[in-house]
Amino acid sequence: MIGDVAYVRARLEEAGATLFALPSRGVWPAGYRTAWPAMAELIEERGWGDAVMRLPAPSPAQIGRMDEVDRWISELVTDPLNRRILRARTFINPRTGQPVISWRALAKMTNKDHKGLMRRFDRALERLAEAMSPMSPPDVSYLVRVGDATANVANSPRRSGHVC
Numbered sequence: 001m002i003g004d005v006a007y008v009r010a011r012l013e014e015a016g017a018t019l020f021a022l023p024s025r026g027v028w029p030a031g032y033r034t035a036w037p038a039m040a041e042l043i044e045e046r047g048w049g050d051a052v053m054r055l056p057a058p059s060p061a062q063i064g065r066m067d068e069v070d071r072w073i074s075e076l077v078t079d080p081l082n083r084r085i086l087r088a089r090t091f092i093n094p095r096t097g098q099p100v101i102s103w104r105a106l107a108k109m110t111n112k113d114h115k116g117l118m119r120r121f122d123r124a125l126e127r128l129a130e131a132m133s134p135m136s137p138p139d140v141s142y143l144v145r146v147g148d149a150t151a152n153v154a155n156s157p158r159r160s161g162h163v164c
Contacts, residue, residue: 005129008072012090012125015069018062021055021094055094076131081110082124089121 058066077083088101088109107114 005125008129008132009090009125011065011069012073012086013092014062015066016087016090016092016099017094018058018066020091020100021058022063023054023057072128072132076128077124079124081112082120082127084110085117085121086124086128 073083073086077086085106088106089099089103091100092098093100101109103114103117107117110117112120
């Protein structure tokens with residue numbers, strides 16, 4: 001349920017895991033390549049090493065939920081340090097289920113005490129959940145349905161001068 005701290009934390013962690021799983025090749029253009037045949041079969045035959053499996057690319061629904069959580073943090077969390085703490089601690093490695101940035105590493109990055117950051121993280125989660133609790137589903141009563149198209153168009157917010 002929206003407004004529950006456990007729900008908000010789970011959504012933040014899911015967004016961090018989705019961000020971690022996005023395919024990324026870096027910010028530079030691709031380097032030189034070769035047209036030689038693939039060597040995967042040769043590597044497997046000779047036992048030269050265990051291949052590291054890539055994470056599956058996130059689905060469009062997961063990416064949409066990640067973007068929604070990013071909007072929550074951007075719009076509802078006003079303190080820049082709280083935003084940084086929330087984003088850093090919810091960046092989760094999907095393979096291990098653990099945060100990528102430890103409390104001590106975050107403390108070193110922010111020049112704060114790691115115990116204080118833990119308390120601040122908990123308070124920021126609670127405040128985010130409180131800010132989300134009064135959120136109600138958007139008013140969609142003006143949407144046109146097939147059967148009653150003429151009745152709802154006249155009452156539409158766009159017709160009455162409201163800006164969406």
